[in-house]
Every structure is written in structure tokens, then in C-alpha cells.
Amino acid sequence: MEQVVEIKSLTKTFKDKNAVTDVSFSIKRGEVVAILGPNGAGKTTTMSMMLGLMSPTKGNVKLFGEDANAKHVREKTGVMLQEVSIMDGLKVKEIISLIRQYYPNPYSLDYLTQITGLNQDDLKKRTEKLSGGQKRRVGFALAVAGNPDLLFFDEPTVGMDISARKLFWKTVKDLANQGKTIIFSTHYLQEADDVATRILLFKEGTIIADGTPDEIKKTISKQSVSFITNDVIPRKMFLEQSFVTDMYGKDGRIHIVTEDTDLVLAKIFELKIKVNDIRVEKGRLDEAFEQLTGEHKEVI
């Protein structure tokens, strides 16, 4: 299958701090890739380099086998950044029409209004009079206007209300079904789980996991048993059990990460530990995220 994005040994250093360190990956046509990671993990920096908006300190980026700034690469690429900046002084309809003109095979204005939920009143508004949420809808329309093969969205749903979000993801799925390649960053893990065919998980400037949401959940996120207790938990004894892989406290609950929740429950009952509100949890993406990025732990 055609490689749309190829990134080799990408590094970006700001003063003497590495924001991105030796990152390599490629993305094929039709993939929907979520870029996840905690704040400061290097997601935006990587996206900026992919788009040719920032030059790498080392390594290189190819989009459609060429430089991201090449004219016909730009014609095939649509972008919606975190800060949607739209030219003031124009009506929404005028700016969408203006952007459509740059492209050889743009979507119709009707299609763009339908997929973004902009109504006739919105189209007549001057861009500086738009609310934050309306601005994002316009930003989305502008990103898609040229009927691009490759779309980048940096935290696209921040500031969108629930109906705008729903419509946005429905459209992304429709665009993916048309064979478009889509790359987005988000802090809403459910969005990645629902929409992405692949997740790239960043931490401290490197990729620490790369796979489908199911692969990431299955291979890394273990099952766990969690509960509330006032008893002293024999931590060392639990950690010595072959089926226990981790144990930690979070939000007043003890979590025992395991390959076999039945054995953990049996142990709890055998030891007669007084526990309340027992929850047995199978792998979830947020757990995988927490385990992989180490964002959850308190010492117990």
C-alpha cells in the first residue's frame, strides 16, 4: 500500500532540550492515526515538522514521497491546528469560497456546510463575529475544502459542543471510508478508541507504543481489581504472586494489576481483607495510557 507519511529519525531540540528524539514511523494511505501522549510529550512538535511548519534538528519527513512544502503536496493536504486563525473582515461563505478556489478539485460549499453543521446564518457572518465553537467549524471546513488526500487535526474537538463533536467524528469516519489518510492528536482517549485504526503513543519525545487501539489495550493494559479498604494491605505478598504485575493507589482506591482477576479475588477473600466497592476491570485504553506513560501512580 502507498506510504503517505514517512518519518525517519526525527529530532527537534529547543536550546538544549529535546522535544522530539529520534522518532521514525510511516503511515499508509487510508489509515486513521491518533497521536496521543501527556502534555509536553512532543505531539504538536512532531505534527509541525510533518507539516513543514518547523524544520527538524535532525532527520527527515516525506509526505507522498516529497517535501511537505512542495506545491502539489500542499494541494493534497488539509490542516486544522489548535489555534484556528481565520482572516478577519470576510464573511464565512466568502472565505470558504476563496480557499476552495486554490484547489483543483474542491468539495462543494453545500457539502462543506453539511459536514460542519454551519447554517445559512453562520455563512453570512463575518469571521471576527464567530464564537469559538463556530470558528472551529469554519476551521474544519477550510481544512477539508480542497478535498485533500491527507488531513491533519491537532486537538480538533477542543471547544466543540457535543453535537459538533459527533458530527466531526462522523465526517472523519466518512472521509476515511473515502480512502483519505487522517492524523489527529487528542487528549480524549475515547475519541482515539472510537475512530482511530492506529495509535501512536508519545512520551517525553519518543513513541512508546504503536498499534491498533485493541492491540494497545490487549498487550499492555492488564486487567485489574480495585477496591477501597481501611485494612493494611500486604503489598509485598501480593507483588510476590506470579499473577500480580503491579499494585498502586489512586483516588483512594487500591488497584491490583493482574493477568487473572479471579486469583486476586480469591487471595483477597482468603486473607479476609475487608474491602468495599470491588471493581473488576478489563483492559481500557485509559488504563493502557496510564500504565504506559506512568501518569497515575501514588506510593502506597
Ligand SMILES: Nc1ncnc2c1ncn2[C@@H]1O[C@H](COP(=O)(O)OP(=O)(O)OP(=O)(O)O)[C@@H](O)[C@H]1O
Ligand atoms: N517553541 C518552543 N520553544 C521551546 N520549547 C518548546 C517549544 N515548543 C515546544 N517546546 C517544548 O517541547 C516539548 C514538547 O512540546 P509539544 O508542544 O510538542 O508537546 P505536546 O505533546 O503537543 O503537548 P500538549 O499536549 O500540551 O499540547 C515541551 O517540553 C515544550 O515545552
